[in-house]
Amino acid sequence: RYLLNLLVEMYADCGSIDAATQVFFLIDRPNLFSWNILLTAYAQNGHLDRAAEIFARMPERNLVSLNAIISAYAQAGQIHKVLSLFTTMPQKDIISWNVLLKAYGEQGNAALAKEVFDKMPEWDLVSWNAMIAAYALCGHIGKARALLGRIPIRSVLSWSCIVQAFVQHSGNLGDAREMFFEMPEWDAASSTAIVTLLSQQCGLEQAQEVFNGMQHRNVTAWNAMLLVYIRCGHLEGAESVFHSMPRKNIVSWNSMIHFHVQNGNFESAKRMFLSVPEHDVFSCTDMITGFARVGLLKDAVKIFSEMPESNVVSWTAIAAAHAQLGYTVEAMDLFDRMAERDVVAWTMLLTTHAQAGKITEAKTLFDQMPERN
């Protein structure tokens, strides 16, 4: 049985949820471990609803199951759910507390994160790192630094967490770099984060320097470096990096497809898309955008309808494709059929109306928007 448990987990880690589920059903009498593994598998692959279903259907649950489900809600940004479950939990361990702490931190709520942090019965490295990341994410540089100095367990990971948080918080580009250069040593994650940051500024030389200084360059690091050239619009550079990569994955291929779409080399994009071993929502969405730009709405629709899964982003892309090519009614209809809508989707619809001359409707939409930027 525990070999099968391991197999379920293995498939889940590869993102093959269906395979994982099939193996689960092969297990003769699934034990609590098996159920927990399945629960986590769904949660970590973004299927919160299915995870909740599994949680409800489990024959028994333990602290691990509860931690897994609150973590899933935290990942989906449903803090209320996290909190209500957390408060009703019969026992909690440091992991439960860490989940709550991290949830507040990721929301950018340093005050509540601190409250949780102070209430916790004990702390480990994860707690310390989550707290400094929360500070960094809110731009509380001084507090982050102060806490960093007081962590009893010294680890690069803590520095790395701060750097990454600064990178995520777009207002703190300078701080991220400063922090990075103060680190006692560099790990792959912080270096990659800095390379990504430099890609946004077109800091080609500096990015290359950081990249060259890395001890071990994995695919993720290479992908980040590839993006630097892509974002700087440097064709030969991008192609040279792409071809010298020791390993490529779906992110590398998707980045190149994106590059070609953005630069109007749609034939190259198409060739790349067709020659690549697998497609996902990223590459399909890029192709939808690409087809729309060259006026081939039918092909865009074909990609959209054949996608393995779709999300807000791909729905917005296909709706925008219709709108840009003059099919405003269809675009609006697509908007209505979307399962969820974010600011970008709303803005898309808003401009569609505005450009169709429907100013009153546009104004109404603006007032209806749940959030604005």
Add this chain to the structure above:
RNA sequence: GGGCCCCCUUCGACUAGAG
């Protein structure tokens, strides 16, 4: 009698949509 480890939970860095 007690502790630790064993198959599960906190898990970090890279790609897509409107303006």
